[in-house]
Amino acid sequence: YQRRVRGDRGVFPCINMPEGALPMWVWAVGAGKQVYPPDVGIRIGDNTPFRYVAMQYHLDNPTLDSNAYDSSGVSIQVTPHLRRYDASTVFFGTSLDSIKLPPAMPEYEISGDCSLSQLVEPVHAFAVGQHAHKLGRSVWFEHWRNGERLRTLPQSAKYDFNRQIFEDTAVEFLPGDEMSVHCTYDTRSRTNVTEGGDGSSDEMCFIIMALYPAVDAIACTSDARVWDPSDGHFNPLKPETLDSNSGMLPPPRTIDE
Numbered sequence: 001y002q003r004r005v006r007g008d009r010g011v012f013p014c015i016n017m018p019e020g021a022l023p024m025w026v027w028a029v030g031a032g033k034q035v036y037p038p039d040v041g042i043r044i045g046d047n048t049p050f051r052y053v054a055m056q057y058h059l060d061n062p063t064l065d066s067n068a069y070d071s072s073g074v075s076i077q078v079t080p081h082l083r084r085y086d087a088s089t090v091f092f093g094t095s096l097d098s099i100k101l102p103p104a105m106p107e108y109e110i111s112g113d114c115s116l117s118q119l120v121e122p123v124h125a126f127a128v129g130q131h132a133h134k135l136g137r138s139v140w141f142e143h144w145r146n147g148e149r150l151r152t153l154p155q156s157a158k159y160d161f162n163r164q165i166f167e168d169t170a171v172e173f174l175p176g177d178e179m180s181v182h183c184t185y186d187t188r189s190r191t192n193v194t195e196g197g198d199g200s201s202d203e204m205c206f207i208i209m210a211l212y213p214a215v216d217a218i219a220c221t222s223d224a225r226v227w228d229p230s231d232g233h234f235n236p237l238k239p240e241t242l243d244s245n246s247g248m249l250p251p252p253r254t255i256d257e
Helices: none
Strands: 088-094 108-115 123-131 136-145 148-153 166-173 178-185 206-212 219-222 225-228 233-235
Touching (some): 088 108
Antiparallel strands (some): 108 219, 108 225, 123 166, 136 148
C-alpha cells in the first residue's frame, strides 16, 4: 500500500486492510513455492503503488488447539536494477454475494465471466491458481477469443482444499478476449444453503493469475451463473454466438472495474 495513517501500527484486521492495498502475491494451503520470471518484478518505493507491505494471514483453528504452530513466511529480494516488466495479481471468477449453494447436492456447478475488452495491450499469465473452500471439488477456466475456445486451464481441474495448486503457465491474453471460470461443489455435508464469503465454511470460486505487464485491477468477476443439467445450459443463458457450455454472458464486469 502507499501511505500510512495516524495510529497505524502495522497490524490490521483482514477485512480492514489499509486504504488502497493491492495484492502482490497470494498463497493457499498446500501450494508450493513460486518465483517470478527473471524479467518480471514489482516496483516498490516512492512513486509506485507499493511503499509499505502488509502480510495477511488466514488461520483456521476450529478446535482452539493451543499447540497449533505455523511457520509460513515470504522472502522478498530487493534490487535497484528494475526488471523489464511489472507484475500484478488478479482474481477472476464470481462475486461472493452471488454464491448460493443448495444443500445435499453431489455436484453443483457455477460459472463467473470476465471480458478483457478494456485491456490496452496484450498481457501474459505466468502462474495460475485455483481457489474455493471446503466444498469445492473442481475449479478451471476457459479462455475464449472471437467465439472460439482456445484452452482450458489448469491442466487438472480437480480441486482439494488442503492441496491448492498454483502452477507455472504461459498464456497470452489479447484485448477483447473473454474468460469463463467454473467451479463444482459437493454440498451433501450441508443442511442449509452455503453462501459466498471469507470464512472456510463459506465458499468462493476464483482463478488467481499472476500477470505481466501489470494491469490496474485486482479482480474481474460477474454474478454466478448456475449449470442446469436438465437442459444442458447455464442460467441465465449465454449469447447464441458462443458454445452453449461456455458460461459467457456479456457484458460482464470489465478488467478495470
